[in-house]
Amino acid sequence: MSSVALECRSLGYPCEWALRGGSPQELVDRARDHFRCAHGMPDLSAEMLGRIDGAIHPV
Ligand SMILES: [Zn+2]
Numbered sequence: 001m002s003s004v005a006l007e008c009r010s011l012g013y014p015c016e017w018a019l020r021g022g023s024p025q026e027l028v029d030r031a032r033d034h035f036r037c038a039h040g041m042p043d044l045s046a047e048m049l050g051r052i053d054g055a056i057h058p059v
Helices: 024-039 046-055
Strands: 004-007 018-021
Touching: 004 024, 004 046, 018 024, 024 046
Parallel strands: none
Antiparallel strands: 004 018
8 A cells, every 4th residue: 555745844834744644635634733733724725735735745
């Protein structure tokens, strides 16, 4: 099974947070929690979701 990864710094934040998961949807859900808790962003904008999609890459 392939996996995918996302690093917060690839979205332009000076942040060491990174995660790996089984599907892009899983990463988006966990990124939503991270942005709420760590970056004070209660909701992800459509633009931010697009940037997250673009930053998710296979590992
Ligand atoms: Zn972060």
